[in-house]
Amino acid sequence: MSKAYDYAKIEKKWQDIWDEKQTFAAKDDYSLPKFYGLVEFPYPSGQGLHVGHPRSYTALDIVSRKKRLEGYNVLYPMGWDAFGLPTENFAIKNHIHPSIVTENNIANFKRQLKSLGFSFDWSREINTTDPSYYKWTQWIFLQLFKKGLAYKKKMSVNWCTSCKCVLANEEVVNGHCERCGSEVVHKEKSQWMLKITDYAEKLLEGLNDVDFIDRVKTQQRNWIGRSYGTQVKFTASTGDEFEIFTTRADTLFGATYMVMSPEHPLIEKWADKIENMEEVLAYKQEAAKKSDFERTELAKDKTGVKLEGVTAINPVNKKELPIFISDYVLISYGTGAIMAVPAHDDRDWEFAKKFGLPIIEVVSGGEDVQNAPYTECATGKMVNSGFLDGLSVEEAKKAMQKWLADNNLGCVKTNYKLRDWVFSRQRYWGEPIPVVYCEKCGYVPLPESELPLVLPNVDSYEPTDNGESPLAKMTDWVNTTCPHCGGHAVRETDTMPQWAGSSWYFLRYCDPHNDKEFASKEALEYWCPVDWYNGGMEHTTLHLLYSRFWHKFLYDIGVVPNPEPYAKRTSHGMILGENGEKMSKSRGNVVNPDDIVRDYGADTMRVYEMFIGDFEKAAPWSQSSIKGSKRFLEKVWALNEKLTDGEEYRPELEANFNRTIKKVTEDIEGLKMNTAIAALMSLLNDIQATGSITRGEYRTYLLLLNPFAPHMTEELWEICGFGGMLNEAKWPTFDESKCVDSAVEIAIQVNGKIKARINVPAEIAAPDAIALAKEDSAVAEAIGGKTVIKELYVPKKLVNIVVK
């Protein structure tokens, strides 16, 4: 009597065995070939695991399990990115300490992950809120500080009105907070900044050497936004020199006015020279008041104020140009000032039309520039441009750059859209920034020996309306002595953003219990870089960019062995609700993984999520489709009753097995789990048609299915007595020459239309195949009485006879 497929019992049994035996612990034997697979560690929220998490985790679990069977020493770790606002907010609301909330959430997440049978190495579990972990996050911050890459600056920052906290540029989406969706406004604040802009070029260049999917590379490139241009020196009527940045130095003769950002420092300096200073200041105030959202909304309508009493001189033709201020020129990009060439720039043209400014054509080849700007630069020729006349745009650009350089009026310059990373947050639940402020010595880093600087217990974690961190109220903690002069000093009370701990966590996994270094040199040299990293597209310009930045910095100071942290990056699509919308509580379409595991089992859940569709694309959840995966596994289970002796593949299935091994092996590497499963289903159908399965066939089948459905296959392996545990067996191999059946069905076409199908030997010669094709009655009829012009045989596919 055979056992029924009792998934609940089987899954529990194997999960316990794996735990007890530490089956999936990575070995410290550095002589073995290694594979480091990584998935983004979750934020342990109170809601528990989302069905989206297992999509990523299962995919790399499959890769990891296959790599182990292929003999690799695999590191597939998991941990917790546990600092963050939701935990803090929950703690505030329920009067529980955030560390307790975190602990509870982690326990729940861990239970859920274990219930899905992921082969994580739990002995290397890390937690970003653990002082023994964030000690090293702080240590890295100190290194950045020492190299001048962390600095404090008073500036206009993005302020989330609901989180009561500053945000990095990367965290602002359409003028709203990336996390909570509330409106973002500008606020003048002194903030810690990280100079990621110093790494713009390296972050860009590094992309050429890694295997990231194209859309990730493209998005990062766009975000960094490199542009090659020219910086040109202008002189104002006040005698002050100022610079502008342009990518169109060729159009310098077409400049008819200048625009400065309202925040440009010269505006203040010229306060007594500008005749309409009141109007200018009013405009500046108005611009500052606008939120990011309003600014984008109003982007179409150009506004500005002309400076009365101050003008600029165009260095190429000495023409006097009016100067405007307008918020379409950003203080944070380039030099905060531009020359405006309305004939050849959309924005300048719009502004010129609105303010009735002259439009002078300097590139010919377009329509009348009075009607529309001509921005095309591939074909035009220079006109009205003195020594540039007749040149192409590209030639003119070079000639102008040379002229400017020769006359000491400008230089070539590369600009980036990327801005420095706003690194402080006015919240409690984050890593304390290990710096004190001393009246005498300024900002002084804590000595490394004093790390970790532990987050103190406070009575209230409530964010404050005045924009101060809750830690500021802890006067005992705040008041301290200066490590440099021993005098009075105050601690930094802002904390680090959530992205800090996740910027280097993959390094800690290499050597998670090391209390001397963040990881030993040997461990890093063996395990790095991460061979394959899968994660969400939403992290492309946040976590992925930030962690590459930190890693490149660590490489530059000689503490990590590779310039890039991740050799390969892939990304999964979202799992949507059954209605095709994003899963959310408010839409009521959330699926809880616990329910699926309970009702169908972890193996079914894993197979279903992999079979749901193209891994990279979003896919709607379908409760009824899960049944297909369940039926599939039940059929595989039922085969153990049809077992017959024999270690070989039966001749009629030999090619099929070889093909399937090839397909599954290659599809796993290509993240095409859906077609790998389809191939296994197809093979199963063919096996079922024979009414039995040999031991050798079953053994191979279970190995192929194991990465997808690890519990059930281990159980069947044991039931069948295949020896040892499946996870210790070897991944099956295939013989390319045996992948094709000896006889194949080919299609016969006449003039490209299918007339018949016949079976022929796989290695049949073309003339023989064509002759056989002509014997078919339907084919004979179709070509009867006509002249054959051409006859083709595509091996193993078809014959096409062309007639007239």
Next chain:
RNA sequence: GCGGGUGUGGCGGAAUUGGCAGACGCACUAGCCUUAGGAGCUAGCGCAUUAGCGUGCAGGUUCAAGUCCUGUCACCCGCACCA
């Protein structure tokens, strides 16, 4: 506006060095079994009465096009006054 991507049955999706479109699964239909169930088994399942027609649409190249070329439409994602 710029950048990236996608359009294939009722649904999720296969198939791209050009070579049998719709693999695999869901749903559906019919039949069997039945302890009556939202279980299992068998068969069918792109459209069309036929010749035929079919991969967003219109052309083109080719013996042969979902796949290549030209044009066009729709939708999704990212960035967004970056000079």
